[in-house]
Amino acid sequence: MEAALQTNIQNCYHCGDSCGDEPIIAHEKAFCCNGCKAVYELLEENNLCTYYNLEESPGLSGKKPVSEARFAYLDDPGVEAQLINFRSDKICKLTFYIPQMHCSSCIWLLENLFKLNPGIADTTVNFMRKEVALTYFHEKTSLREVVELLTRIGYEPAITLADTDGKKTTKKSRTIIYKLGIAGFAFGNVMLLAFPDYLDFTQGLQHSFGSFFGYLSILLSIPVFFYSARGFFTSAWEGIKQRMVNIDLPISTGLLALFFVSLFDIITGRGPGYLDSFTGLVFFMLIGKYFQQRTYDTLSFDRDYTSYFPVSITVLKEDGEESSTAVRNLQVGDRIRIRNQELIPADAILLRGRAMIDYSFVSGESEPVEKVVGEVIYAGGRQVGESIELEVVKEVSQGYLTQLWNDTVFSKNEEQYLHTYSNIAGKWFIIVTLMVAAGALIYWVPRDMDIAMKAFTSVLIIACPCALSLATPFVHGHTMRVFGRNKFYLKNTGVVERLAKIDTVVFDKTGTLTEPSEAEVTYTGKALSDEQEQAIFSVLRHSTHPLSQRISANMKGSTAPVSAFQEFTGKGLAGEVNGKLVRVGSAAYLGVPADKQKDTLKTTVYVSIDGVVLGYYTFFNVYREGLKKVLSDLNDKKIAVLSGDNDHEAARLRELLGNEAELSFNQSPVQKLEYIQRLKEQEHRQVLMVGDGLNDAGALKQSDAGIALSNSVTNFSPSCDAILDASSFDKLSTFLNFSKKTMTLILLTFAVSLVYNVVGLTMAVMGLFTPIVSAILMPISTLSVMTFATLSVKYAAKKAGL
Amino acid sequence: MYIIFILIAISVLVAAGFLAAFLWAVRSGQYDDDYTPAVRMLFENEVSGGPKTKKPGQK
Numbered sequence: 001m002e003a004a005l006q007t008n009i010q011n012c013y014h015c016g017d018s019c020g021d022e023p024i025i026a027h028e029k030a031f032c033c034n035g036c037k038a039v040y041e042l043l044e045e046n047n048l049c050t051y052y053n054l055e056e057s058p059g060l061s062g063k064k065p066v067s068e069a070r071f072a073y074l075d076d077p078g079v080e081a082q083l084i085n086f087r088s089d090k091i092c093k094l095t096f097y098i099p100q101m102h103c104s105s106c107i108w109l110l111e112n113l114f115k116l117n118p119g120i121a122d123t124t125v126n127f128m129r130k131e132v133a134l135t136y137f138h139e140k141t142s143l144r145e146v147v148e149l150l151t152r153i154g155y156e157p158a159i160t161l162a163d164t165d166g167k168k169t170t171k172k173s174r175t176i177i178y179k180l181g182i183a184g185f186a187f188g189n190v191m192l193l194a195f196p197d198y199l200d201f202t203q204g205l206q207h208s209f210g211s212f213f214g215y216l217s218i219l220l221s222i223p224v225f226f227y228s229a230r231g232f233f234t235s236a237w238e239g240i241k242q243r244m245v246n247i248d249l250p251i252s253t254g255l256l257a258l259f260f261v262s263l264f265d266i267i268t269g270r271g272p273g274y275l276d277s278f279t280g281l282v283f284f285m286l287i288g289k290y291f292q293q294r295t296y297d298t299l300s301f302d303r304d305y306t307s308y309f310p311v312s313i314t315v316l317k318e319d320g321e322e323s324s325t326a327v328r329n330l331q332v333g334d335r336i337r338i339r340n341q342e343l344i345p346a347d348a349i350l351l352r353g354r355a356m357i358d359y360s361f362v363s364g365e366s367e368p369v370e371k372v373v374g375e376v377i378y379a380g381g382r383q384v385g386e387s388i389e390l391e392v393v394k395e396v397s398q399g400y401l402t403q404l405w406n407d408t409v410f411s412k413n414e415e416q417y418l419h420t421y422s423n424i425a426g427k428w429f430i431i432v433t434l435m436v437a438a439g440a441l442i443y444w445v446p447r448d449m450d451i452a453m454k455a456f457t458s459v460l461i462i463a464c465p466c467a468l469s470l471a472t473p474f475v476h477g478h479t480m481r482v483f484g485r486n487k488f489y490l491k492n493t494g495v496v497e498r499l500a501k502i503d504t505v506v507f508d509k510t511g512t513l514t515e516p517s518e519a520e521v522t523y524t525g526k527a528l529s530d531e532q533e534q535a536i537f538s539v540l541r542h543s544t545h546p547l548s549q550r551i552s553a554n555m556k557g558s559t560a561p562v563s564a565f566q567e568f569t570g571k572g573l574a575g576e577v578n579g580k581l582v583r584v585g586s587a588a589y590l591g592v593p594a595d596k597q598k599d600t601l602k603t604t605v606y607v608s609i610d611g612v613v614l615g616y617y618t619f620f621n622v623y624r625e626g627l628k629k630v631l632s633d634l635n636d637k638k639i640a641v642l643s644g645d646n647d648h649e650a651a652r653l654r655e656l657l658g659n660e661a662e663l664s665f666n667q668s669p670v671q672k673l674e675y676i677q678r679l680k681e682q683e684h685r686q687v688l689m690v691g692d693g694l695n696d697a698g699a700l701k702q703s704d705a706g707i708a709l710s711n712s713v714t715n716f717s718p719s720c721d722a723i724l725d726a727s728s729f730d731k732l733s734t735f736l737n738f739s740k741k742t743m744t745l746i747l748l749t750f751a752v753s754l755v756y757n758v759v760g761l762t763m764a765v766m767g768l769f770t771p772i773v774s775a776i777l778m779p780i781s782t783l784s785v786m787t788f789a790t791l792s793v794k795y796a797a798k799k800a801g802l
Numbered sequence: 803m804y805i806i807f808i809l810i811a812i813s814v815l816v817a818a819g820f821l822a823a824f825l826w827a828v829r830s831g832q833y834d835d836d837y838t839p840a841v842r843m844l845f846e847n848e849v850s851g852g853p854k855t856k857k858p859g860q861k
Contacts (some may be wrong), residue, residue, distance in 0.1 A: 107838060108845055111845075
């Protein structure tokens with residue numbers, strides 16, 4: 001058994017990660033870390049091992065243990081009250097958002113939580129929204145215990161400041177489903193009543209029951225007219241008020257003509273009317289609307305800074321005791337403790353410890369900034385390294401980041417994109433329709449008044465651009481799904497169209513073009529012997545400074561014992577290896593004269609052994625995989641790079657992007673925004689912005705289409721039109737080309753519907769349009785448009801390799 | 803032939819009953835999540851004896 005276990009490359013039974021050289025063997029299973037083992041044992045104890053049978057290695061890595069003391073703020077009744085949806089004297093109900101949820105095992109375990117904590121009454125998972133609705137007895141357990149349990153088994157709920165702001169997530173609107181149901185009901189029944197008209201041998205039936213069927217049809221159609229179809233009328237009316245013609249205007253005229261002509265026909269006893277076509281049309285078009293409305297519930301595209309901030313923070317009392325407090329309640333003068341990888345929630349002064357603040361998300365600078373005691377640290381930075389103590393100088397709502405966010409340029413209203421394809425098509429459509437209708441009227445009036453009226457109304461009826469209104473949502477809806485499968489999530493279907501028109505692509509540098517967690521290290525100077533290299537490596541291994549860790553990550557070999565190790569904040573390290581004094585640090589620390597320093601713009605780390613400066617390390621950004629391919633595919637577009645960083649990478653970027661690309665460095669968030677504005681207004685370009693951080697938020701909003709790049713789509717990303725998973729970055733150009741292709745598909749679908757319209761219009765103008773023609777022509781045209789749109793997108797996606 | 807009036811009345815009533823059932827289903831949230839129930843219903847079969855089944859009603 002032992003031997004068999006060792007020959008295999010071991011993957012953790014719990015999380016599936018590689019176990020490395022020394023797997024922890026327990027219960028005849030291998031685990032990568034103690035965290036995973038602990039979760040397994042907890043589940044086994046409670047007879048919950050089905051978890052492992054449903055999916056292979058379903059667990060989440062327990063490598064990063066978190067101190068459970070940080071949930072102490074949940075005991076605060078105020079915080080509790082904000083999170084809980086419902087409370088009675090026995091039970092509490094609330095909903096958690098758990099982004100880690102990923103498989104059916106997760107659903108199973110989360111719905112069996114009551115076995116782990118008898119105080120939990122019931123849990124219900126909504127997998128698509130990644131939410132868990134939880135009910136617990138507050139006498140038996142507490143909110144904090146529930147959250148701690150979830151965290152212990154690897155499903156830490158994401159509780160952010162936005163949750164405690166009282167903004168409860170809005171329930172998904174069900175209106176469209178109601179409308180669809182009513183329209184479908186009416187359509188089915190009215191069609192049944194209209195059936196006698198379709199067939200010759202039922203003429204007798206029609207004769208004796210015609211008016212009864214007619215009035216019943218009217219009764220059934222009234223809710224469709226007033227409720228289901230209301231959206232089309234209001235949208236058309238809004239358009240008219242703004243002196244715009246949108247696609248809903250011709251639809252509305254068509255629907256109105258259909259409904260009132262039918263009403264007139266039935267009441268005057270002239271005929272059976274077209275109510276079957278009317279209800280059918282509304283039904284089909286609502287299907288299109290439903291398609292258009294389907295979005296990604298789990299992803300939030302409109303997040304603001306509050307969902308970036310944590311809810312609680314460790315506050316130090318005067319006697320040095322630690323306690324957790326909600327960030328909301330943080331006051332000026334409070335002393336707070338920030339640990340490794342934690343966010344600084346409010347502007348504060350550093351009191352103790354060595355601060356290495358990673359501002360990459362806020363400002364776009366790639367290297368952590370070192371701060372010394374007494375300096376002000378702005379909110380939004382992330383501490384890297386040891387824990388630090390700070391004193392709050394501004395409340396959360398007054399902080400730098402919050403002010404930036406509330407800046408008016410950032411909260412500029414999103415422009416209405418009225419110049420969409422279908423709206424432009426709708427405009428021409430109504431002009432042509434009205435001309436044809438008028439032509440028919442002019443031709444028939446002197447000849448036959450009756451036929452004239454009939455021809456006029458039938459032109460309006462048949463020309464209802466249902467095909468136009470269906471083609472766009474269907475093609476775009478399917479495109480959105482194709483993109484979603486490839487980890488590119490659009491906010492709504494309208495984004496597809498904007499992507500298709502893009503002629504300029506603006507990239508952010510840090511975190512977008514570059515891999516944020518990696519850096520290439522190069523050494524310049526005298527060649528190092530193996531022994532020297534080992535000595536430097538040994539010293540670096542003792543430091544937690546991010547730069548030391550980056551260098552040592554790029555070195556290999558064994559380490560030697562280090563004595564007299566010392567670390568000087570903001571300067572460097574010193575240590576003795578085999579009797580030799582190794583010093584690593586900044587140029588000033590090693591006494592390198594300013595005129596001999598090279599590459600001053602780059603981050604450099606000098607090394608010396610026994611007082612002799614040997615050389616220095618420089619850091620290069622690592623560009624994302626597939627960047628070359630993306631850029632070469634985008635060569636027909638204008639490309640620009642905006643960076644919050646300094647220009648030491650300019651030469652490398654130039655090489656990658658070619659001579660025509662515009663490169664701008666040291667850009668502030670507002671400058672980025674203004675740059676996009678200038679492109680749009682002065683050069684009339686359609687701009688796509690690709691960024692990742694808060695510093696790009698303004699630019700993302702200002703651009704025609706803003707894509708936020710994220711390593712984990714459930715993590716925080718600034719407000720944007722689309723979220724792209726970093727692993728799919730190499731497909732960016734494919735996505736753009738595909739959106740362009742979909743526009744061709746829409747045109748083709750228009751062409752298909754045009755054929756029907758020409759046939760229908762010809763009959764209408766000749767006065768031959770009858771209810772039966774309408775009943776056959778309308779469903780066929782809508783169905784064929786839907787099928788064509790669906791199949792063509794599928795085929796095109798297959799061809800494009802998506 | 804006047805039986806047709808009654809027949810149509812019945813057929814419309816039956817259809818209206820289904821419509822009411824549909825509206826109730828939407829209202830009670832059955833259309834809010836169209837994925838999880840499909841997964842959930844498979845659990846009981848795969849659990850071999852171990853944990854006992856959960857009560858079927860979720861609320």
